[in-house]
Amino acid sequence: MANDQYIYRKKYGNTDGRRMPRCNVKRTVLFLLVVGFTCFVIHSCRSSDWLTHDPWKLKEKEVKLVVPLRQIPNNQSFHLKPAIKFSYPNILTLNQGNPSLIHQLRFQNSTFICRNRGILTVKSGGRLGNLMGEYATLWALAKRDGFFPVLQHRTYITLTKYFLGTSIPTVTNLNCSLKWNSMNLHVYNKLHKEERNKIAEEGIFIDGYPTSVSLFHRHRNDIIKEFRFKKHYVERAQAELHRLRENRQDVVFVGVHVRRTDYSQFLQGRFQAQLVGETYFTRAMNYFRKKFPSSLFVVASDDMDWCRSHLKPQNNDIVYAGNRNIESPAEDMALLAACNHTIISYGNYGFWSAYLSGGEVILAGNISRMPTELQHSIRSANISHWQFFSGF
Structure with missing residues (x-):
């Protein structure tokens, strides 16, 4: 009997030697399965991206942002070294030193199935002029390398507000499970084709303020088509030029963009x-006065008071037409672009006003020991009928 009890204990685990009913075994197994499944569901809910609690809430020492890989980072708060080894994972950890980054780090949603590789995007930085330069550079990079370009949502919303021809889709039309390799334009352009194709297995994110005039100027006709103003901006610009013409005959309109206020601190720093x-400006206007005696200078500026005090007209050949409305920058740009020729000082806004105009362009040079990035890029592009005049 003792031997029988030992056998029953060893086989069935009970203490009195009686055989455990089969129904109890089934209930135990079922109970364990239910508990395991419940734990799995709870864990899945907590790790999913449809949480009901606020994932942006700061913890004591750090904040972790749970971000699906199919989404692209809003790059405004990233300051990475120019190397391709950096990539954005699905969970980002930041030091709490700057809580304001939480708002900037929100990611943009995606909605449709994307390609398996070769997705290229650029930083969305600056205002209208910067965004146009970034767009044109992205367009040219994708054309050169055979990649699929997508825009940051902010860039897409801004440009489609003013232009008809933008062909690059927004990242909200993207649904990819990939990481984004980050580098600046200089580093990216130094890579060989094979290296670019290799990192294109993941998304490529061009950081900084990527603008390369020499790159996109090769496709000038296509770029101009991308930036066709919407009808009401064109009509408003033409109506304004017709009004300014008055009774003048054979007028040659020369747009003059004078940027001052916010650029002073940038240049100095x-x-x-x-x-x-x-x-x-006097030297530049005298050039056009001599070449086109019927020149009429259409001035747009963020400091009209300075312009009226310092720009000296001859035979009433200067008119002040800009609206200085920072909320509607396309109005002044469309007006300047409708002119025959252009005088600009510096900056991307002035550059695009002149580039879309298509005539002769005079811009300021020698304003510092080292040329600005934009000046260097313009010189490298060797655009015909563009010339630098000394800024002083």
Whole structure:
């Protein structure tokens, strides 16, 4: 009997030697399965991206942002070294030192199935002029390398507000499970084709303020088509030029963009340079006065008071037409682009006003010991009928 009890204990685990009913075994197994499944569901819910609690809430020392890989980072808060080894994972950890980054780090949603590889995007930085330069550079990079370009949502919303021809889709039309390799434009352009194709297995994110005039100027006709103003901006610009013409005959419109206010601090801090003065603008206007005696200078500026005080007309050949409305920058740009020729000082806004115009362009040079990135890029592009005049 004792031996029988030992056998029953060893086989069935009970203490009195009686055989455990089969129904109890089934209930135990079922109970364990239910508990395991419940734990799995709870864990899945907590790790999913449809949480009901706020994932942006700061913890004591750090904040972790749970972000599906199919989404692209809003790059405004990333300052990575220019190397391709950096990539954005699905969970980002930041030091709590700057809680304001939480708002900036929100990611944009995606909605349709994307390609398996070769997705290319650029930073969405700056205002209208910067965004246009970034767009044109992205377009040209994708054309050169055979990749699929997508825009940051902010860039897409801004450009489609003013232009008809933009062909690059927004990242909200993207649904990819990939990481984004980040690098600046200089590093990316130094890579060989094979290296670019290799990193294209994941998304490629061009950081900084990527603008390469020499790159997209090769496709000038296509780029101009991308930036066709919407009808009401064109009509408003033409109506304004017709009004300014008055009774003048054979008028040659010369757009003049004078940027001052916010650019002074940038030039001083970055290049130890100062704003150009009236000497530069007078020299540039005299060039057109001599070449086209019927020139009419259409001035747009963020500092019209300075313009009225320092720009000296001859035979009433200067008119002040810009609206200085920062909320509607396309109005002044469309007006300047409708002119025959252009005088600009510096900056991407002035550049695009002149580039879309298509005539002769005079821009300020020698304003600092080292040229600005845009000046260097323009010189490298060797655009015909563009010339630098000394800024002082």
